[in-house]
Amino acid sequence: MVTTDTRINTETVLSVEDLRTYFTTRWGVVKAVDGISFDLRRGETLGIVGESGCGKSVTMLSLMRLIPIPPGRIVSGKIILDGEDIIPISEQEMARIRGSKIALIIQDPMTSLNPVFSIGNQVEEAIRIHQDIPRRSVTEKALEVLRKVNIPAAEQRAKDYPHQMSGGMRQRVVGAIGISCQPQVLIADEPTTSLDVTIQAQYLKLLKDIQRESNLSIIFITHDFGIVAKMCDRVAVMYAGRIVEHGSVRDIFNNPSHPYTEALLASVPKMDRDVDRLYSIEGQPPPLHDLPVGCAFADRCPDVMDKCREQYPDSLAVSDGHIASCWKLE
Amino acid sequence: MAADLSGIVIAPPTRRAKAAGVYRKIKRWPVIPMFLLGLVVFAGLFAPLIAPHDPESGELRERNIPPAWSNGERAVKTVVERMTINERTTSVTLSDAQKIDPNIQLGDRIEVFVRPAGSTKFLLGTDHLGRDVLSRVIYGARISILVSVVTLAVGGTIGVTMGLMAGWYGGFVDEFLMRLVDIKLAIPLILIALVLVITLGQSLWIIVTVLCLFIWPRFARQVRGEVLQLKHMDYVSLAKVSGASTPRILFIHIFPGTINTLIVVATLQVGIVILLESTLSFLGAGVPPPTPAWGSMVADGRDKLAGGVWWISTFPGIAIMLTVMSLNLFGDWLRDTLDPRLRQLE
């Protein structure tokens, strides 16, 4: 599994600067995403890891400009995709960008396909929206994409309806729709959680192959460090709406520098060695509508200091390209 | 070790959040329907105390008196010795005319009341037998409430039992009970009611029976659907694992889960029951006269509408309409409030 290689060049495809997405609810303002920044380079895979409610899904929705408004709104920040900030642009322009420059694969292949259209139809639809090409070549192109995601006997399967396919096959069709217009960025939101392990392995391998072929940049939204270890080049760990640690996958695994990352890694059982007792993080994440003044992890942190409860820590460099927000590093 | 992990405190909502919640609830409450329904229930319960007159007897000479705010109607007519039916609108007999003015002569023209003015004695006027319409409308609420309560109790119980059995046992039992539901849909119940009344005579119990037959399938269907979902919940399996008996599972774990739906269905069904009861009464298959029922009151006034006597039918009609509409609005609100799937969307 070689992940660092020359295909990653330094060209930045997507750059997020100080993105803040808030929701107004009956409990008050929920700061679901509160000032996150990261860059995504061409051909690179970035993992965004965190528990439920940490803001990783809202990040994904913000990048796609799919935040329901109201109650949500992008309060500030920039999302620069292919040189253009997509926050101020109109909904029509965004609709054109979605699918063609940035695409999304979501968790549940059952709900992301329409049960009343054949899968061939749905892939063609995705192509026709973004590309003005004659009908015949649309069909050809759809078949080509289905073959690309390794759907056996694509000509026949294209006539099938979603319910006639297994979960793994459906997820491949969703993938096919995602890559049908050669986007530059693919956001995968836990695409394999509903799949069995052997099918998951097939699917992840497929994604890697497609990435290698088309130099695609992928953002993996997940809660599973196993996926990160297998797929990602760089990792951003999120907690309570912020990125608490950010670095290359080896930095994060070999030298976790934020206590949350460290604890999370220590609390996962290992495949390759016996662990006598797992570390367990006490308590639960704070509610996002009532965040403490200082570091949101302070109450669960084994190394908590007074300063942590007074001020949110700055992003401090651990090593080149590896940063963590923790006063311990100061 | 494990014991200290629980420092997870469930924070009670702040006072402001609570107040905001209450405000939100009030804002959403269907105030008008609730008020009207309260009025109907109040009228039904305390009819003898609030009704100004006896609803079942009246003086014939006080018949067809219009509502209190009506001014009556006068017309100038010629005094004649004798008149034919055709001359009624233009002439008046000497004997009648002398009651107003003893000095009147044949051939004179005199101004007479075609219709008397309303009086505060009868706020909504009187019917063709001189009975107070207001009192009858008030007592009519009683019949509607009685019929709905009995019907809901009996029909609801039958429906819930059937639904629980169909959903829980599935297979043949389910098939059989659901086919019964289909059969009900194919039977013209109003026709059956009419036939029953002709053969057995009018009685309250016939309508209650017919209405029960009408409403149980709705309950059965809703409960069955709910049971089909609930019986796959893990807590039902866990109850089985703990050795719980079927009745225990049905009544402790499944039935309480259907109550929200039942309340909603019951509210919406009351509207239908009242409407049907009125329909049957209107057709003469309802509560036997002289007991006042809204439906039969509408029927009573029906042939007087042409003569300008509109109030006999109109007021019970309005009562039916407002009650049923309030019930539907209230039922919709209840469904929105009690259905957790919709509640999450708030």
Add this chain to the structure above:
Amino acid sequence: MTTTESPAQTTEPGQVLLEAKNLKKYFPVTKGLLISRVTGHIKAVDDISFELRAGETLGVVGESGCGKSTTAKMMLMLEEPTDGSILFEGQDVHHTSAEVRKAYRSSVQAVFQDPWSSLNPRMRVKDIIAEPMVINWSISRSEQQARVMKLLNDVGLNEYHSNLFPHEFSGGQRQRLAIARALALNPRVIVLDEPVSALDVSIRAQIMNLLKDLQKEYNVAYMLIAHDLATVRYMCTWVAVMYLGQIVELSPVKELFINPSHPYTKALMSAALPSHPDMEQEEIILQGEVPSPLNPPSGCYFHPRCPAAMDRCSVEKPITKEISPGHSLSCHLF
């Protein structure tokens, strides 16, 4: 009636509590609405045998449709086996008096995957936890409540939680409540059906550690249904790998991770997600998907996907062989 107080814990760790012998569960597939006829059988579980020992955990791993949930249901008497027997302390629980069955039921409890569906939302915590006692034990209300408080403490919750309703708890706490309920009758065996997979990563370790502590304290046997091999490695003493209703490999956990032998086990290990980016894994990507249990392949059920398939695999069903003490598998390679 059953005893009023907890049965004395006399079992030694490692003593065989429960034995499943040649368990089978076939679901008939029918056609036709009114006059239905059986057109085939889904062989959900097809002739499996295993043992559960006090104080030990048997992990059952496999992909969806491999029969692990059906096995769990048979253990819990939620499904009747088509054939085979479950021996509990030497007695066949399906061919015995109602009393023994009742005793079995209260000795085998369960914790399920979804903490949101395993607690009745309309009951208070104290009633949920006390329910098994209400059904099975004739003890007074105050004794029940005293035990509920003890159980809440055991699973790391507080006494004031007993008056709350389930929706006032988080997922992890709810799973603790489910565990407290499962412990109420002092069971000898607890079936854990994916008890942590619905929980957040940071909460999983809490629950796994709790389960381990409770096992040490009460010497209870666990049967853990799981799909994650890392979890199995951490939690289990024994592992059974299931494929299409059969146990293809059964082994002590250490042995299995050092020396996985069945090609399917190897494939599962290679497909499992690594715990470190530099972890060495064989790259075995299985082709295709699990065949339908309605119409399983001939011979060895795994042969159409097996990278090491030979001619005889498609013809002859492999028999179960023990390759080292306690480590048995069904494959023609051995």
